[in-house]
Every structure is written in C-alpha cells, then in structure tokens.
Amino acid sequence: MITIKSEREIELMRESGSLTAMVLDLLEQEIRPGMTTMQLDRMAEEFIRDHQAVPSFLNYAPEGDPDVTPYPATLCVSINEEVVHGVPSAKRIVREGDIVSVDCGVYKGGYHGDAARTFVLGAIDEKVQLLVDVTRESLELGIAQAIEGNRLHDISAAVETHARSFGFSVIENMVGHGIGSELHEDPAVPNYGKRNTGVRLRTGMALAIEPMIAMGRSRRAVSKRGGWVAVTEDGKPSAHFEHTVIVRAGKAEVLTRSLLEKKLS
Numbered sequence: 661m662i663t664i665k666s667e668r669e670i671e672l673m674r675e676s677g678s679l680t681a682m683v684l685d686l687l688e689q690e691i692r693p694g695m696t697t698m699q700l701d702r703m704a705e706e707f708i709r710d711h712q713a714v715p716s717f718l719n720y721a722p723e724g725d726p727d728v729t730p731y732p733a734t735l736c737v738s739i740n741e742e743v744v745h746g747v748p749s750a751k752r753i754v755r756e757g758d759i760v761s762v763d764c765g766v767y768k769g770g771y772h773g774d775a776a777r778t779f780v781l782g783a784i785d786e787k788v789q790l791l792v793d794v795t796r797e798s799l800e801l802g803i804a805q806a807i808e809g810n811r812l813h814d815i816s817a818a819v820e821t822h823a824r825s826f827g828f829s830v831i832e833n834m835v836g837h838g839i840g841s842e843l844h845e846d847p848a849v850p851n852y853g854k855r856n857t858g859v860r861l862r863t864g865m866a867l868a869i870e871p872m873i874a875m876g877r878s879r880r881a882v883s884k885r886g887g888w889v890a891v892t893e894d895g896k897p898s899a900h901f902e903h904t905v906i907v908r909a910g911k912a913e914v915l916t917r918s919l920l921e922k923k924l925s
C-alpha cells in the first residue's frame with residue numbers, strides 16, 4: 661500500500677531529511693584518504709544523536725531472510741566495486757583514487773530520511789569520474805519525473821536512459837523505495853523501466869530514489885551468504901546517489917538537499 665503523507669507528516673519528514681543531508685555535508689567536508697570507514701560512521705552517529713535523532717539503519721533487519729544479521733552500523737560505506745551496504749570497519753581505509761558511496765538514514769519525530777552520495781577521493785580515473793557524474797545526473801533526471809500525474813516508471817526510465825546513453829549498466833536487483841514512518845515502504849522504485857507505466861504518482865507520495873550505476877556490464881549486485889555488502893559481478897566500479905523526495909504538482913520537493921549545494925546554485 662502506498663501512503664499519501666499529509667502536510668503535517670511532510671513537515672516532520674523535512675526535519676529528518678535535512679538532518680540526513682547535514683550528516684552527508686559533514687562527511688563530505690571531513691573525508692580524507694587514510695581514514696577508516698569506522699571513523700566516518702562514528703562521526704555520523706555522534707552528529708545524529710546530538711540532534712535527538714536515531715540512525716535508521718542501525719539494527720535494521722530485513723524481513724524474510726534469516727541468513728542476514730541485523731545491520732550493525734549508522735552508515736553504509738561502499739567503496740569502488742561495492743555497490744551498496746558496505747559495513748563500516750576499523751580495518752577498512754579509504755584511499756586516493758577511490759570512489760566512496762556513503763548512505764545514511766535518520767529517524768526523528770516518527771519519520772525517516774534516507775540519502776546517499778558518492779565521494780571522489782583525490783585524483784581519479786577520468787572514466788570513473790564520468791560514472792560518478794552520470795549517476796548524480798541520472799538521479800536529478802529521475803527526480804524531475806517525480807511529479808503529480810506522471811507514472812512511477814517515468815522516474816525509472818529517466819534514470820536508465822541517461823545511464824545507458826553513456827554505456828553504463830544499471831543495477832537491477834536493488835531498488836529505491838517508498839519512505840515514511842518505515843524506512844522501506846511501497847512502492848519499489850526500480851532504476852530501469854518503461855515510460856508511461858507503473859502506478860500514477862500523486863502529491864504527498866514520499867520516495868527514496870537511488871540509482872546504482874556500474875561501469876562494466878554487471879546488472880546485478882551480489883552478496884555472499886550472510887554478508888551485507890553487495891558487489892558488482894565483474895568487479896568494476898559502481899556509483900550510488902539517493903534523495904528522499906515528495907511528489908508534488910510541477911516539481912518534486914527534495915527533502916535531503918545538501919546545504920553545500922544550495923550555496924553554489
């Protein structure tokens with residue numbers, strides 16, 4: 661069931677969304693080669709708790725998979741061929757030339773915010789930089805379709821068309837999602853699909869749109885039995901961006917916009 665959020669609920673979601681954006685802004689300014697992914701996680705958790713909020717991912721347990729243990733951290737930090745759900749570790753160091761997807765969820769006032777950005781560390785390969793830029797753009801093109809009267813897969817098709825036009829591949833077995841009082845609500849929001857299909861979008865739907873785009877030919881992200889991290893099948897790099905948005909007439913409202921970005925535009 662897809663819930664329509666009232667303006668009062670959306671007001672609460674603005675708070676969790678803006679805290680989510682602030683966590684990513686903080687990490688964007690602090691991340692340096694040589695840091696461990698655990699250091700990033702500590703910083704994020706401290707910031708969230710200092711703002712009377714709770715990390716959405718910590719202890720999250722997906723239904724129906726007894727193999728997977730509850731998620732043990734605040735962030736997902738996924739490096740290079742890791743697509744999503746990289747678990748922070750005191751042993752994992754981020755290095756110059758890496759691309760690092762940082763995904764964060766914040767729960768406050770009964771509602772979740774969810775957002776991700778892929779950070780580029782120092783000098784990186786040109787083609788990998790293009791992958792990151794195209795993935796960011798594909799999210800923006802998807803968001804532009806999240807308007808009243810459109811259909812769900814208009815978002816998916818916009819993401820897919822842009823990514824494919826550069827020869828990149830779309831990860832198909834991981835999807836975006838509805839969001840609200842639960843981190844994952846209906847509908848699933850795939851990053852591929854046919855325009856003018858899927859449910860009709862209505863004002864007040866809350867969606868986490870999150871393209872995962874890979875450089876090789878892998879269309880799946882695979883994880884080992886019992887493990888969280890999901891990697892490309894061919895070991896090629898993958899990028900990931902995510903925003904929490906509210907469907908509205910004419911233009912979607914993005915709840916997780918960076919304050920750093922706002923200063924620039």
Ligand code: MF3
Nearest residue numbers: 716717720731736745763774
């Ligand atoms: N943004 C991701 C998602 O929406 C992160 C979830 S991590 C988990 O699926 F631990 F909560 F699963």
Ligand code: CO
Nearest residue numbers: 774868870902
């Ligand atoms: Co998400």
